[in-house]
Amino acid sequence: MKNFKRIAAILGVVILLAVCCLPMIFAFGSGENSQGNFKAAVGSVILVPVLAYVFLMVYKLLKKEEKEVAGEVKNIIFDVGQVLVAWEPVEAMRALGMDEETVRAVADATVHTSDWDEADRGALSDEELLTGFIRKAPAYEAQIRNFWEHVDRAIYLFPYVGEWMRTLKDKGYHLYILSNYGAWTYAKTKDQSLGVRKDVDGALVSFEVKQIKPEPEIYHSLLERFHLRAEECVFLDDRQNNVDGAIACGISAIRFTGYEDARQKLKEYGVEC
DSSP: OHHHHHHHHHHHHHHHHHHHHHHHHHHTOOSTTHHHHHHHHHHHHHHHHHHHHHHHHHHHHHSOOOOOOSSSOOEEEEOOBTTTEEEOHHHHHHHTTOOHHHHHHHHHHTTTSHHHHHHHHTOSOHHHHHHHHHHHOGGGHHHHHHHHHTGGGGEEEOTTHHHHHHHHHHTTOEEEEEEOOOHHHHHHHHHHHSGGGGGSSEEEEHHHHTOOTTSHHHHHHHHHHTTOOGGGEEEEESOHHHHHHHHHTTOEEEEOSOHHHHHHHHHHTTOOO
């Protein structure tokens, strides 16, 4: 992009110089149209710089100048669950009126199974998942279906997220999301929990690429999709195995334990937040 701007600037200077030279060329002309050509050339000398200035002003109004961050880190990559949003499935089950015995049974049949991880990978259809959950605890089919339909109650956005992201954007950082997320849960919760997608420069969700953290493929997919350099990124995740997976791919990473702690650790990487 910088090379394009440099070439465009040089080309613009050449064109302006050529236009400015036209009156001198036509001034020495002797043909019957020489006077008209001379006047047109003079008009061009006046008009072209004015138009160039107008275009420049319009460009500045329509496109804010991108900020360049001073440090090595230019990109902040966020996990979603327990970093940007709370993930509280057990509390959601209680809110749906389930007693403790039922909560344990439903949780063990759904969110505490390897099938839930496979949902994040996008390996199973919604119907296959639900059928598998019910098969594990058929006596609790009604409660499992109730939780499945109201899984959005398990997620809410942390209050610090909006201001934090705006601050980082104002400082010139690029923001990205990298999250293990199942298709059904994503469809049910994206509006309230992933409204932050409008504030980030890009997002990669596991079920879309059929890869999950901490496998290296998903980190490489993020870097390739958004043309990022690993050494210019910092990744925040609440799980140590996902942090370790990012580090193995050359991405600096922080174990997220809370907002204030994350801010302090980001500062150690030179991130102003």
